[in-house]
Amino acid sequence: MALVAVATIIALVAAVVCGLVVGPTSIATTRVLGDVLSRVGLGHSTLTPLQSLIIWQVRAPRMVLGLLAGAMLAVAGGTYQGVFRNPLADPYLLGVAAGAGLGATIAIVDVGGGLATPSWTPLLAFGGAMIAVIVTWVIGGRGLRSSTSTLILAGVAVASLFTSTQTFLQQQSSTNSIARVYIWLLGSLASASWSSVTLVLPYVIVCVVICVAAGQALDVMSVGEDESRSLGLPVRRVRFIVIAASSLGTAAIVSAVGLIGFVGIIVPHIVRLLVGTSYRRILPISVVFGAAFLVFADTIARTVMAPSELPLGVVTAIVGAPVFVLILSLRRQMVT
């Protein structure tokens, strides 16, 4: 466990350096690090104003947003898998993705007029995501008295409704709008700025803290609802808090970066293979690993075919799947 924690932190530091240093404009690592140190009063920066602008107004906010998105999606996926006791659960299970997709589409195709400015897209995406989760919660029997499978089925129904509405709106819109919706749906950190970081930061901090703190409760919940209650766990209250925190944090992230798949499902599984099945270990490690993973994936997305970018969701799948298979096979070898 300690070894994995140290390795994950080293990966995070490497991801931060990569996020700042690697890009289409070549800037020496030492000069970037020199500039970082000069900002805390150590030495002098040798960057030109343009290079400084690239590092601090383009790459840094993008890297920080990537850290926040990766951390939030990974920990939300882990908590969903714990609370639903379902290894296939991901942060989009209760309709967050479909709701955000519909909200963003309404803004991009400018339904009703006056929504075509960039500021409306994240706002409506966030609103759509939250409406979808709340509708799922209500029709799923408020998630309290009903079983988790009822809630999952409600999520499937709501996601289908929202997705089909979004498809209808797309079909009615212009080719240009369809392309923009499609790009949004694939997820990207390209539009990251300090203002988008500031917007999602409070949500992510609060929601990540709640999710990580729920690790012990999720371990207890692994024995099922009735037994958990007999062990002293207020199952319904814990379920509500955990789902609310995961969904709110995911909605905030999705509204800023679009739909980035794979991180929420694959990162907790990779971490589980490395540290075992206890959520007390899985969740904090997933926060760090997810953050590092997404920044690495974004670095690949923006550099492999520069100046054009690969969709981030495509990269997370292409990078994540082989890593997962590799760890799975290594673990099998260790067991045998």
Place this chain on the structure above:
Amino acid sequence: MSTLEINELSVRAGSTALISDITLNVEAGTWCTIVGPNGAGKTTLVETIAGLRRPSKGTVSIAGELVSSMSERERALRVALVTQHPTVPSGMSVRDYVALGRTAYHGLLRAPSAGDRQAVADVLARLSLDEYANRDVVTLSGGERQRMVLARALAQATMVMVLDEPITGLDLRHQITMLDLLQKEVRECGLTVIATLHDLTLAGQFADRLVLLDHGRLVLDGPSGEVVRSQELADCYGMKLRVIDVDGADVVIPVRR
């Protein structure tokens, strides 16, 4: 005052009465086994005692406090539950599984204290599980697994333990081992046990008292030796039962008509 007091308890599911007007008092350090045919309401009764079901009428109290008005944590400090088919989560060690029984003591945001760890170690030793402590729970045999579930319940250190068919699926030797362990806790630690059992011979041999349920109603309540010989027991099962004495122990044999 009895440790467990059940007063005119009725539980319904929609319009169906699951149990009706059951009154029962159980003293500390008593083993009370609930018997009866399938659908008699045995599981409903133990689930209601454990606080998993709410009474539609009547009350269940432990040490004078109403179970229905306790929080989950308060209940977990007073009554432990062993279900008929416990969930055994893959990847968890036996020690961690047994430590779940201490959840109500350390809460959800604090790590187990030294006292909690010691309580778990004591229970593991008492049930001869210490050699398996670091093994994955799914690698245990059925008998070892059931002992581990009992260990988790004992780690709760409650005054009452309810068990729903705790020996289901175990071979004869493991059935006796499990019931012996439980009886030791009753005799030595003053634990109050409420268990459901289908095996009338084992129910009669281990329990101090048998409670016979049928169609959700209490039919008979008395010392084990009397209940296994009663006509009411045979009537509830709709068959002739013969009780023979083997070395001082009652053996209940169904007789085919």
